[in-house]
Amino acid sequence: MLSYRHAYHAGNSADVLKHWVIERILTYLAQKDKPCFYLDTHAGAGRYALTGDLANKTAEYRRGIERLRGAVAVPEVLSNYLTVVEQSLNGEQGHVYPGSPWLASKLLRAHDRLALCELHPQDYPVLANLFANDARVQTFNEDGFKKSIALLPPKERRGLIVVDPSYEIKADYAGVVKHIQRLHKRFATGIYAVWYPVVDASRVANMMAAFQRAGLKNTLRFELQTSDSSGGGMYASGMVVVNPPWTLCQDVQAGLPWLAKRLALDSSAGFSIETLVPESSV
Numbered sequence: 001m002l003s004y005r006h007a008y009h010a011g012n013s014a015d016v017l018k019h020w021v022i023e024r025i026l027t028y029l030a031q032k033d034k035p036c037f038y039l040d041t042h043a044g045a046g047r048y049a050l051t052g053d054l055a056n057k058t059a060e061y062r063r064g065i066e067r068l069r070g071a072v073a074v075p076e077v078l079s080n081y082l083t084v085v086e087q088s089l090n091g092e093q094g095h096v097y098p099g100s101p102w103l104a105s106k107l108l109r110a111h112d113r114l115a116l117c118e119l120h121p122q123d124y125p126v127l128a129n130l131f132a133n134d135a136r137v138q139t140f141n142e143d144g145f146k147k148s149i150a151l152l153p154p155k156e157r158r159g160l161i162v163v164d165p166s167y168e169i170k171a172d173y174a175g176v177v178k179h180i181q182r183l184h185k186r187f188a189t190g191i192y193a194v195w196y197p198v199v200d201a202s203r204v205a206n207m208m209a210a211f212q213r214a215g216l217k218n219t220l221r222f223e224l225q226t227s228d229s230s231g232g233g234m235y236a237s238g239m240v241v242v243n244p245p246w247t248l249c250q251d252v253q254a255g256l257p258w259l260a261k262r263l264a265l266d267s268s269a270g271f272s273i274e275t276l277v278p279e280s281s282v
Helices: 013-029 053-058 076-087 100-107 123-130 144-151 172-186 201-214 248-263
Strands: 037-040 047-049 096-098 113-117 137-140 159-163 191-198 219-225 236-242 270-277
Touching: 013 076, 013 100, 013 159, 013 191, 013 219, 013 236, 013 248, 037 100, 037 144, 076 096, 076 100, 076 248, 096 100, 100 113, 100 123, 113 144, 123 137, 144 159, 144 172, 159 172, 172 191, 172 201, 191 201, 201 219, 201 236, 201 270, 219 248, 248 270
Parallel strands: 037 113, 037 159, 113 137, 159 191
Antiparallel strands: 047 096, 191 236, 219 236, 219 270
């Protein structure tokens, strides 16, 4: 669908969770000298003005990233993510939030490579212009589900693939699992990070059951709930990570409780950390 614009939701609690997990993974990958590859199937515009009409139609960033800015006693595992977010401001006093493509471009090195897919006719030109002078980055005005198949396996043999559709098409909940299976067959050593919203708990439960049936070894799930489900709309979000770095689970365990407390909107807020498929699975 082409109606979805991420600018409406930029900087919300779901972005915080997603981008922090991406930061943790890329920071780990960048510790080794060997090059790595980053692929985003639904890249969006890449960077968002929080003063714009789209962002302020819902002002979700006020319940997300704004609650973290200026916080004290921040867990060390969150400090680098917040530092990179601040670097995106470019002197604009907290009125900008980076999308995952911008975040990734700042975390990766000169010899790494990025591929960004975005189909929306208004967001793609903004994305392409943002990275027009970055030789590491290729942008594609194409369906990220289809293009990601063609882009794998990468020559680098190391990398992170981020899959985060809008889920406005309900079939995406099941389709994403099947897509990860197809990508994994082409690039079994890659790290896969799947973002999902929690609007209907039953759809998410079915999605997690599908991941368990898929049996891709070493599959973790992290979920952050900020409110109860009575208000309608998204009340939680999560990340499923296949082939995570060995440090990721302990990083999330160290930072997610603090995030849940900081971003809580009511007493039902909380978090969960789950192994969907253990590392020993075959």
